Amino acid sequence: MARVVVDVMLKPEILDPQGQAVQRALPRLGFDGIADVRQGKRFELEVEGPVDEDALARIHKMAETFLANTVIEDFVVRVES
Amino acid sequence: MTTRVGVVTFPGTLDDRDSLRAVRLAGAEPVSLWHRDKDLKQVDAVVLAGGFSYGDYLRAGAISRFSPVMETVIEQARAGMPVLGICNGFQILTESHLLPGAMLRNNHLHFICRDQKLRVENAETAWTADYEAGQEISVPLKNIDGRYVADERVLDELEAEGRVAFRYLDGNPNGSLRDIAGITNAEGNVVGLMPHPEHAVEPLIGTGRTDGLAFFTSVIKKLVTA
Numbered sequence: 001m002a003r004v005v006v007d008v009m010l011k012p013e014i015l016d017p018q019g020q021a022v023q024r025a026l027p028r029l030g031f032d033g034i035a036d037v038r039q040g041k042r043f044e045l046e047v048e049g050p051v052d053e054d055a056l057a058r059i060h061k062m063a064e065t066f067l068a069n070t071v072i073e074d075f076v077v078r079v080e081s
Numbered sequence: 082m083t084t085r086v087g088v089v090t091f092p093g094t095l096d097d098r099d100s101l102r103a104v105r106l107a108g109a110e111p112v113s114l115w116h117r118d119k120d121l122k123q124v125d126a127v128v129l130a131g132g133f134s135y136g137d138y139l140r141a142g143a144i145s146r147f148s149p150v151m152e153t154v155i156e157q158a159r160a161g162m163p164v165l166g167i168c169n170g171f172q173i174l175t176e177s178h179l180l181p182g183a184m185l186r187n188n189h190l191h192f193i194c195r196d197q198k199l200r201v202e203n204a205e206t207a208w209t210a211d212y213e214a215g216q217e218i219s220v221p222l223k224n225i226d227g228r229y230v231a232d233e234r235v236l237d238e239l240e241a242e243g244r245v246a247f248r249y250l251d252g253n254p255n256g257s258l259r260d261i262a263g264i265t266n267a268e269g270n271v272v273g274l275m276p277h278p279e280h281a282v283e284p285l286i287g288t289g290r291t292d293g294l295a296f297f298t299s300v301i302k303k304l305v306t307a
Contacts, residue, residue, distance in 0.1 A: 010185075014230060015256065017188050066147070069140055069176065071183040072230060 002051040003080040004059055008068045009040035043067055044080075051079050084109040084301045087124035089154070089170075091116040091145045095132030096167065096279060103279040104128070107297030116148040125304045126163040126207070127154055129170025131223075131277060141184060141226045142172030151177060163207035163270045163300050168224055171263065171273030180264055180273050181239070182231030187224070188256025197222035197276050198250040199262050203243050206269040207303045211295035218292035220281040222254060227275045229257035229264075239264055247274050 010016050016038050023037035043063075047055060060077055068075040086104040090097045090113060101111035112124050116134075121127065135144035145151065151173070158164045158179050166174035174180045187193065198219050201212040212218070231239070236259055239245050247263035255275075263274025278293025280286075 013232075014185070015188060015228075017186060017190050017256075021190060066143070067139070069143065069183055071175070071181075072185065 004045045006043040085124040087112040087114040089114045091134035093134045096130040100130040100279040103282045129166040131168030142176040146176040166273035174273040185228045192225040194223040203246045208272040211299040222276040227255040
């Protein structure tokens, strides 16, 4: 079965306090040099049948209507080899 | 004929009982609606109550929005039926695109539970007609995903059209843009807000005030005169 990954991230202009909290914790843990952190979601879809243009179009539609809220989030669909 | 106001219960809804009670105290007949049932049982208005429907999985309101009952609620709301979304209900309304914008995690990342002062900015909606524009009320606020966001163009549009229905007073509790606590659609029949008017309808409980009751009396009056 092929795996399709959908990454969902808050749009750049949307404040991400969770990412900021992670970024602020890093120096305390000894991890220096990270200027910014943005936190997102990753969906791994195990697709039955071929991942053709049609399947990708459906996944794109799924991401747009359900996995991401496009008012606040961007998403990227990619096939994992 | 008694006005019938429905309150939807999703798995994880918490405030359906209080909302039904508020409807009854305001003088209407409360009707329980079930998330898997498309039938709205001939109600005249619907309240989407607060809580954590579907555990807030994916995003608050994102899964509830596709439940069978919402198909009918969305259709009826577009046809003019009054719909009030409180807290999680507001999140469901934005996910349904009945109201613009979206709700995100509070900017300080903490759950808030306290009384909150609000200003009623628009007293002409189906759910606010028994208030006066500019009136200050105090009702409980309790959430973690209460930060209202929308892009600048939408915010300007909401302001210009008087669609910011409620604004936070005495400090912004969650980072909501422009201190927005609640909004209305252009027609004034769909209203959403994060604070909880249904918890402020009896002098004996909650805030000890009844500042929230006018939401429910407003809609009854609106329906009776319609």
